[in-house]
Amino acid sequence: MDWGTILNNTLAGLLTPTTIAFALAALGLAMHFGFAGLLNFGIAGFMAIGAYGYAISVLTFGFPWWVGMIVGVIGSILFAILLGVPTLRLRGDYLAIVTIAAAEIVRLMFLTTAFTDVTGSADGLFGYNKSGGFTAANPFPPGSYGWGPWTYNSETLWVLTFGLGVLAVCVWFLWALMRSPWGRVIKGIREDEEAIRALGKNVFAYKLQALIIGGIFGGLGGIVYAAFANVSPGVYVTSITFFIWTSLLLGGAATIWGPVIGAIIFWTLQAFLSNVLPELALAGILPVSGTQAATLRFVLVGIGLMLLVIYRPQGIFGDKREMTFVK
Amino acid sequence: MSNNDSPDKTTGLHIGAAEPGCKKTDPMLIIDHVKKNFGGLTAVDVQHLEIPKNAITALIGPNGAGKTTLFNLLTGFDSPDTGSWSFLGTSLSGVPSYKVAQMGQVRTFQLTKALSLLTVLDNMKLGAKNQAGESIFRALFPSMWKKQDAEIEIKALELLKRFQLDTKKADFAASLSGGQRKLLEMARALMTDPVLVMLDEPMAGVNPALTQSLLGHVLNLKKEGLTVLFVEHDMHMVRHIADWVVVMAEGKVVAEGPPETVMNEQAVIDAYLGAHQDTDLGVVTGRISIVDEEKKDK
Numbered sequence: 001m002d003w004g005t006i007l008n009n010t011l012a013g014l015l016t017p018t019t020i021a022f023a024l025a026a027l028g029l030a031m032h033f034g035f036a037g038l039l040n041f042g043i044a045g046f047m048a049i050g051a052y053g054y055a056i057s058v059l060t061f062g063f064p065w066w067v068g069m070i071v072g073v074i075g076s077i078l079f080a081i082l083l084g085v086p087t088l089r090l091r092g093d094y095l096a097i098v099t100i101a102a103a104e105i106v107r108l109m110f111l112t113t114a115f116t117d118v119t120g121s122a123d124g125l126f127g128y129n130k131s132g133g134f135t136a137a138n139p140f141p142p143g144s145y146g147w148g149p150w151t152y153n154s155e156t157l158w159v160l161t162f163g164l165g166v167l168a169v170c171v172w173f174l175w176a177l178m179r180s181p182w183g184r185v186i187k188g189i190r191e192d193e194e195a196i197r198a199l200g201k202n203v204f205a206y207k208l209q210a211l212i213i214g215g216i217f218g219g220l221g222g223i224v225y226a227a228f229a230n231v232s233p234g235v236y237v238t239s240i241t242f243f244i245w246t247s248l249l250l251g252g253a254a255t256i257w258g259p260v261i262g263a264i265i266f267w268t269l270q271a272f273l274s275n276v277l278p279e280l281a282l283a284g285i286l287p288v289s290g291t292q293a294a295t296l297r298f299v300l301v302g303i304g305l306m307l308l309v310i311y312r313p314q315g316i317f318g319d320k321r322e323m324t325f326v327k
Numbered sequence: 328m329s330n331n332d333s334p335d336k337t338t339g340l341h342i343g344a345a346e347p348g349c350k351k352t353d354p355m356l357i358i359d360h361v362k363k364n365f366g367g368l369t370a371v372d373v374q375h376l377e378i379p380k381n382a383i384t385a386l387i388g389p390n391g392a393g394k395t396t397l398f399n400l401l402t403g404f405d406s407p408d409t410g411s412w413s414f415l416g417t418s419l420s421g422v423p424s425y426k427v428a429q430m431g432q433v434r435t436f437q438l439t440k441a442l443s444l445l446t447v448l449d450n451m452k453l454g455a456k457n458q459a460g461e462s463i464f465r466a467l468f469p470s471m472w473k474k475q476d477a478e479i480e481i482k483a484l485e486l487l488k489r490f491q492l493d494t495k496k497a498d499f500a501a502s503l504s505g506g507q508r509k510l511l512e513m514a515r516a517l518m519t520d521p522v523l524v525m526l527d528e529p530m531a532g533v534n535p536a537l538t539q540s541l542l543g544h545v546l547n548l549k550k551e552g553l554t555v556l557f558v559e560h561d562m563h564m565v566r567h568i569a570d571w572v573v574v575m576a577e578g579k580v581v582a583e584g585p586p587e588t589v590m591n592e593q594a595v596i597d598a599y600l601g602a603h604q605d606t607d608l609g610v611v612t613g614r615i616s617i618v619d620e621e622k623k624d625k
Contacts, residue, residue, distance in 0.1 A: 176467050181452070181460030181476060188442050188453050195440035195512075198402070199454050199519055200428030201461070209463050254444075 001283055006275040011149035013271030017156070017228035019264055020163035021047075021221045026247040026259030027170055028217030034253030035178060036210035037190030039096035042083070043218045043244050045103030048236035049075040050219030051226035052110055055125040058132035060118050065132035069223050076219025079106070080212040088207045103241065111233040124232030134227060156228070163224040167260065170217050175256045177213070186210055187254075239298075246305045252315025261316065266301075273297035337549070337570040338585065340379040345584030348375035355380040355523055355554050356401065361410030363396055363578075370396040371407070372578040378523075383545065383555040385565045385586070388575035394558045395437060397575070398527055402434045403427040414523070429456060433521035437528045437558075441508040443501035447492055450500050450511055451483035452476070454518025483518060490514045490544065506537040513544060524548055526557040530564055542568055566590065 013019065025043050032040040053072030057063045063071065079102075087098045110119045119125070129135050138158035145157050152160065177183050185206055188196045193203045225235070243266065251262025274297055280286045281293035288296065308315075342350040354377035363371040371393040378384050386394050399405035401412060403424035411420050414432055428434075442450050458479070459465050460472025487493040490510045495503060500511060509529060516524060529545070530538050538561075546568055548555050559565055565572060565586060572589045574582040582595050589595055 173467075177463070180466035180469070181458045181472055182463055182466035184445070184449055184453055185461055187445055187449075191442035191444055192440045194404070194436070195442060196453065197404070197424045198428055198434050198436070198440075199515070200425050200433075200456055201453075202423075202425050 001279045006272065006279065008149045009275045010268055010272040013268040014264055015150060015160065016267065017159045017163055017224060019267040020160070020167055021225035021228075022244060022247055022267060023167055023260040023263035024163075024170060024221035024224060025218050025244045026251070026263050027167075027174060028214040028221065029244055029248045030253060030255070030259045031174060031210055031214035031217060034248065034255070034258075035183065035190060036186050036207060036214075037092060038088075038207065038211060038214075039092050040099045040211075040214065041096050041238075041241055041245075042099030042101075042103030042106075044236040044238065044241040045099070045106040046076045046079060046215045046218030047222030047225065047240070048103070048106050048110060048233070049079050050222030051231045051236075052119065052125070052222075053219070054132075054223050054226055055128040055231045056118055058128040059125055063132070065129070065134035065137065068128070068132055072223045072226075073216055073219050076215040076222075077212050079219075080215035081208065084208045084211040088204055088211065100238065100241070103236070104238065107233055107236050110236075119233075120231075122233065124230050124234075126230040128231075129227060159224070159228045162227060166220050166224060170220065171256060171260065173213075174217075178256065182206075242305070243301070246301060246308075249305065249308050249313075249315055252318035254319075255315065255317040258315050258317040265316075270297060270301075273300060336585070337379075337382045340382055340571055341584075345588065347580045347583055349377075349583065351377040351379040353380040354378060356412065356414055356556070358401070358412040359410060361397070361400060361407045361412055363393075363400060363405065363407045369578050371400060373397065373410075373580055376573065376580055376583075378554070378556055378573075379571055380554050381549065381552055382570040383549055383557070383568055384571045384573060385569035386556060386558045386573050386575060387560070387562075387565060388581075391577075392575040393578040394575055395527055396578075398434065398525060398558065401427075402432065402525065404434075428519065431520070431522040432525065433516040433519045433523070434525040435509075435512045435516055435527055435529065437531065439505070439508045439512050441500040441503060441511055444499055446497055447487065447500055447503070447511060448480070448483060448496040450515055451487060451518055452479050454515040455479040455482070456519050479518075486514045486517055491540070506533045509533055509541065510537070510544075513541070517548075521553065523554045523556065526555065526559075528558050528560065530559055530561045538564065562590070 025047055028046065029040060029043055032038040032043075050072040053075035054065075054068040057068040057071040058065060083099060083102055087095050109115070111122060113121045115121070135155065138154060140154040140157050142154050145152050145154065178186070185196060185201050188201075189203055189206055193207075197203045222236075229235075247262040247266040248259050249262070250265055251258030251260065274294055277286065277293035277296050278290040281288050281290050286293055286296075340351055342352055356378035358373050358376040360375075361371060361373045362369065386397070388394050396405065400407045401419070403419065403422055403426070406421070411418060413419060414427070414430060417430065419427060442453070445453070458472065459475055465471040484493060484496065487496055490513070492507060492510060492514065495507070500508065503511060509532075513526065513529065526545070529541055533541060542564060545555055545557070569586050572583060572586045573580055574589060574595050582589050582592050584592075
């Protein structure tokens with residue numbers, strides 16, 4: 001077994017555009033679920049709308065890249081409003097059902113051949129980073145940067161820098177909001193919205209604001225992902241939603257840094273398992289084929305998620321006292 | 328305060344005879360023809376009711392009389408099928424609950440709603456009204472709310488001290504006992520600077536010692552010029568602190584008046600207190616022979 005390669009690939013997982021995109025989406029879920037108590041199982045839908053909003057406005061309407069990205073964000077805001085207005089008056093569980101359905105509708109709309117001209121159907125969209133000018137906006141001259149497992153070409157470095165910048169702004173934004181009286185109301189709504197209503201707060205408006213802000217983070221996650229890879233409907237499936245949930249719960253749902261660290265741990269672990277499991281199969285230690293071994297990591301993710309929720313529901317960064325009072 | 332102290336009762340609240348729907352000299356809440364059906368069941372059907380200002384009014388009645396439903400209707404947590412009601416002269420029909428609360432009518436819940444995973448202090452600070460930092464845009468700039476937040480904290484700490492919860496301020500509300508949560512909920516309600524406090528069974532599940540201090544708090548509210556409307560099953564408490572008693576049964580107001588008189592009315596005794604209200608519980612359950620004698624009489 002080549003432990004050197006395994007270690008190298010694992011460490012590379014610490015900082016990739018995918019990790020950053022996941023961290024952003026998990027940050028959105030932290031706003032939704034961790035702070036506001038909104039059970040959103042449709043974060044993949046928000047990501048898809050962000051990514052497609054960016055790609056379509058560049059490819060179909062010829063907007064520059066940054067306008068396209070703003071369109072993607074506006075798209076996620078509208079999606080949040082569309083979801084929230086009819087459902088936020090209902091009990092929390094209903095939001096979960098509606099969001100998971102809505103995210104699927106979004107994905108299938110992008111997948112259907114009816115709009116192939118615009119969405120590219122199953123092929124997805126590509127080339128928008130070049131034609132929209134995102135690639136050209138790269139301030140780094142061509143070359144190789146970094147060292148060891150963290151060696152990047154200038155294009156990846158540009159996406160990483162951009163993604164980290166967006167992530168930093170979002171983390172600051174969430175932190176600034178949650179330390180304020182606004183954040184106090186949001187946490188209060190998570191605990192008991194009737195009580196907050198009885199204190200004279202417009203609970204519906206607060207929940208909608210929380211849904212929109214988390215939705216923007218999710219949309220930005222999709223945009224960062226799209227800035228690196230192609231936009232493909234096969235990415236925004238329900239399982240990606242649950243990967244993001246795993247990242248969130250790993251780090252701690254009601255924390256600022258939890259989702260970020262959770263996403264990093266999740267992808268590092270994924271990188272490790274996807275390297276080590278096939279190797280173990282090859283070496284004859286695991287009685288399965290190489291492809292089966294690669295899929296085994298998703299089984300392990302599932303088991304990990306269950307163990308996490310049962311034994312450490314507050315995550316790595318959550319307040320220990322919260323654990324004592326889990327309802 | 329000892330048990331025997333009779334607190335100052337406010338009298339002269341009504342105009343004319345103390346009968347269901349009688350006029351009050353200075354009403355705060357006026358309810359007209361409020362009706363609410365749940366399927367085939369009429370939960371609330373109140374023709375006319377006025378709640379006097381700056382007094383403690385008790386709402387009593389058997390289980391299922393519609394007391395909590397009436398509470399929900401008055402505070403906007405539920406909407407009636409017909410009827411109108413006004414608070415300080417402003418009609419509240421169709422006004423959402425949070426706006427009702429902003430107008431100064433605050434309520435507590437029968438099942439205490441402490442915000443478990445918030446600290447006691449945060450619970451309190453949530454109660455304060457008109458906080459600049461609760462707007463999402465101003466929230467981002469601490470300079471716009473830091474000062475106000477500090478003032479709110481001072482006020483919250485004063486109230487916590489009064490309710491003997493100041494040592495718990497940094498704890499999660501989840502770690503409080505049931506009685507302490509009742510106290511917290513009442514204190515939090517007071518943070519909203521209400522004019523009318525509506526308490527839904529404030530004494531349920533509270534031990535006698537704490538009941539005494541809660542009673543004291545409720546009486547203090549009146550001294551501060553507030554109006555209190557409460558639902559309660561504890562008749563000693565009702566007799567002790569209420570200035571006015573409204574009796575509901577099957578959704579209707581069946582009697583109202585000062586506690587001394589209303590609680591002696593035969594209709595009230597039969598409907599609610601039961602024919603054996605002054606008899607030992609052992610008698611009622613048939614473990615003492617008096618009941619047998621009564622049966623023989625019948």
